[in-house]
Amino acid sequence: MHGNVFIVGLGLIGGSLALAIKSKHPDATIYGFDVKKSGMEIAHARNVIDEKVESFRQGAELADVIILSTPVLEMEKLVxxxxxxxxxxxxxxxDTGSTKGRIMELACDLRDEGITLIGGHPMAGSHKAGVESAKAHLFENAYYVLTPLADTPSRKLEELQQWLSGAKAHFLVLDTEEHDYITGVISHFPHIIAASLVNQAKKYSDKNSLISLLAAGGFRDVTRIASSSPIMWKDIVKQNRLNLLDLLEDWMTEMRRxxxxxxxxxELAVNRFFEEAKEYRDSLPVRSKGAIPSYYDLYVDVMDVPGAIAGITSLLAEHEISITNLHIIESRxxxxxxxxxxxxxxxxxxxxxxxxxxxxxxxxxxA
Ligand SMILES: NC(=O)c1ccc[n+]([C@@H]2O[C@H](COP(=O)([O-])OP(=O)(O)OC[C@H]3O[C@@H](n4cnc5c(N)ncnc54)[C@H](O)[C@@H]3O)[C@@H](O)[C@H]2O)c1
Ligand SMILES: O=C(O)C(=O)C[C@]1(C(=O)O)C=C[C@@H](O)C=C1
Structure with a gap:
C-alpha cells in the first residue's frame, strides 16, 4: 500500500510496528515522532522510520494512518x-495501548467530528523498553486485539488490518470492557504481583544479603516482568483501576484461604491448590504466541566454566538441530x-x- 504512516512514540512497540509495516508495504513512508529526541534519532539512523517530524501536529496533518504508541496517559492527551x-x-x-476503556471514550468524541479511531493492542511485548529493542517479528503469531466502535465501517477495519498485516499477528475483535477485564486478569494483575514479589524480596534482602545471591530460576521466571517500564505500568494500572481492585480483593481472599x-x-488442601494450578497451566495452548510463546524448552545442567555452553551448541549444530534461543536461568x-x-x-x-x-x-x- 502507498501512503504516509505516522508513528507517535518510537519505543519498543512503535518501533516494532514501524518495521513490520515497512516489511509489508515498502512503498509507504513511515514518519515518526518522539518527545525523546535521542530515541527519534536512533529510530531514523537505524531505518526504523523514513522521516522525522518536528511536532505531533506536523506528522498528524500529513498522515493517512496515525499510530499512537506512547504510554496510555500520554495517549489521552494526544487524542x-x-x-x-x-x-x-x-x-x-x-493505538497500541494496553488498556482500551479510556481511549475508546475519546474515540466516540472523534467520531462526532467524523474521524475514525480503532483501538488496537498487540498481545506481545517485553520488559525491555525503547527503540533499541524493536523487532519486525515481535508480533508474529501473537494475538492483536482490535476494538472498533460499533458503527465503524467494515472497510475501515479491513484497511487497518491490511496496514498491520506485516506484523503477521492474528486479529481478534473484542468489546472494550471485555478487553480490559481479560487483560486485567492475564497481564495487568500479574505485573502487580511480580512487582510485589520483588519488593518483598528486597525488603528481606536488606536484612540478609544471601537473598539476592540465591534468587534462582523460579524467582527469576516469575518476576521477569517486574523489570518493565514503571511509567508504562503506572499508566496502565490507573486506567484499569476498577478491574484491578476487584482482582486484588479476590487474590487476598485466595491468600487468606x-x-x-x-x-x-x-495437606490435602495444599496439594489441591498446587494440583489445580498445574493442571490449568499445563493446559494453556503452547502453539500460539501471546500469553504463552510458541516454542519448546529443554533445561540442561551445565558447569559454569568457559566453553560449557559452546560444547552443547556445537553438538546440536553437528546433528543439524536448530535452536531458537538460549538462556541461562540459574548460574552460580x-x-x-x-x-x-x-x-x-x-x-x-x-x-x-x-x-x-x-x-x-x-x-x-x-525447570
Ligand atoms: N511493552 C509491552 O510489552 C507492550 C505490549 C503491548 C502494548 N504496549 C503498549 O504500547 C505502548 C508503548 O509501549 P512501549 O513498550 O513501546 O514503551 P516504550 O517506553 O518503549 O516507548 C514509549 C515511547 O513513547 C515516547 N513518548 C512518551 N510520551 C510521548 C509523547 N507525548 N509524544 C511522543 N512520544 C512520547 C517515549 O519517549 C518512548 O520512546 C504503551 O501504551 C503500552 O501500554 C506495550
Ligand atoms: O512479555 C512481556 O514482558 C509482557 O509483559 C508483555 C505484555 C504481557 O503479556 O503482559 C505486556 C503488556 C501488554 O500490553 C502486552 C503484553
Missing part, C-alpha cells in the same frame, strides 16, 4: 489534540547452572534430549 488539527479527510487512527490451610496443616560461579534451550518444534526438542542424554548431560522438560 484530545487531534480534533483541533487539519487532518486528512480519510485519516485512520489507531491458603494461609488458613497452612495453619490447619491441611564455578558451580552448576541451568541452561534453557528453546526449539521451534517438539520433534527437535526430543532429538536434542536423546542426543544430550547420550553425551552425559542431564536434561529436563520442565
Amino acid at each position: 484530545k489534540q487531534l480534533a483541533g488539527f487539519a487532518l486528512k479527510e480519510d485519516v485512520l487512527i489507531t 491458603i494461609q488458613q490451610v497452612l495453619r490447619d496443616e491441611d 560461579e564455578g558451580l552448576l547452572g541451568v541452561l534453557r534451550i528453546s526449539f521451534q518444534k517438539d520433534e527437535d526438542r526430543s532429538k536434542a534430549q536423546v542426543l544430550l542424554n547420550h553425551n552425559d548431560y542431564k536434561t529436563y522438560e520442565a
Whole structure:
C-alpha cells in the first residue's frame, strides 16, 4: 500500500510496528515522532522510520494512518489534540495501548467530528523498553486485539488490518470492557504481583544479603516482568483501576484461604491448590504466541566454566538441530547452572534430549 504512516512514540512497540509495516508495504513512508529526541534519532539512523517530524501536529496533518504508541496517559492527551488539527479527510487512527476503556471514550468524541479511531493492542511485548529493542517479528503469531466502535465501517477495519498485516499477528475483535477485564486478569494483575514479589524480596534482602545471591530460576521466571517500564505500568494500572481492585480483593481472599490451610496443616488442601494450578497451566495452548510463546524448552545442567555452553551448541549444530534461543536461568560461579534451550518444534526438542542424554548431560522438560 502507498501512503504516509505516522508513528507517535518510537519505543519498543512503535518501533516494532514501524518495521513490520515497512516489511509489508515498502512503498509507504513511515514518519515518526518522539518527545525523546535521542530515541527519534536512533529510530531514523537505524531505518526504523523514513522521516522525522518536528511536532505531533506536523506528522498528524500529513498522515493517512496515525499510530499512537506512547504510554496510555500520554495517549489521552494526544487524542484530545487531534480534533483541533487539519487532518486528512480519510485519516485512520489507531493505538497500541494496553488498556482500551479510556481511549475508546475519546474515540466516540472523534467520531462526532467524523474521524475514525480503532483501538488496537498487540498481545506481545517485553520488559525491555525503547527503540533499541524493536523487532519486525515481535508480533508474529501473537494475538492483536482490535476494538472498533460499533458503527465503524467494515472497510475501515479491513484497511487497518491490511496496514498491520506485516506484523503477521492474528486479529481478534473484542468489546472494550471485555478487553480490559481479560487483560486485567492475564497481564495487568500479574505485573502487580511480580512487582510485589520483588519488593518483598528486597525488603528481606536488606536484612540478609544471601537473598539476592540465591534468587534462582523460579524467582527469576516469575518476576521477569517486574523489570518493565514503571511509567508504562503506572499508566496502565490507573486506567484499569476498577478491574484491578476487584482482582486484588479476590487474590487476598485466595491468600487468606491458603494461609488458613497452612495453619490447619491441611495437606490435602495444599496439594489441591498446587494440583489445580498445574493442571490449568499445563493446559494453556503452547502453539500460539501471546500469553504463552510458541516454542519448546529443554533445561540442561551445565558447569559454569568457559566453553560449557559452546560444547552443547556445537553438538546440536553437528546433528543439524536448530535452536531458537538460549538462556541461562540459574548460574552460580564455578558451580552448576541451568541452561534453557528453546526449539521451534517438539520433534527437535526430543532429538536434542536423546542426543544430550547420550553425551552425559542431564536434561529436563520442565525447570
Ligand atoms: N511493552 C509491552 O510489552 C507492550 C505490549 C503491548 C502494548 N504496549 C503498549 O504500547 C505502548 C508503548 O509501549 P512501549 O513498550 O513501546 O514503551 P516504550 O517506553 O518503549 O516507548 C514509549 C515511547 O513513547 C515516547 N513518548 C512518551 N510520551 C510521548 C509523547 N507525548 N509524544 C511522543 N512520544 C512520547 C517515549 O519517549 C518512548 O520512546 C504503551 O501504551 C503500552 O501500554 C506495550
Ligand atoms: O512479555 C512481556 O514482558 C509482557 O509483559 C508483555 C505484555 C504481557 O503479556 O503482559 C505486556 C503488556 C501488554 O500490553 C502486552 C503484553
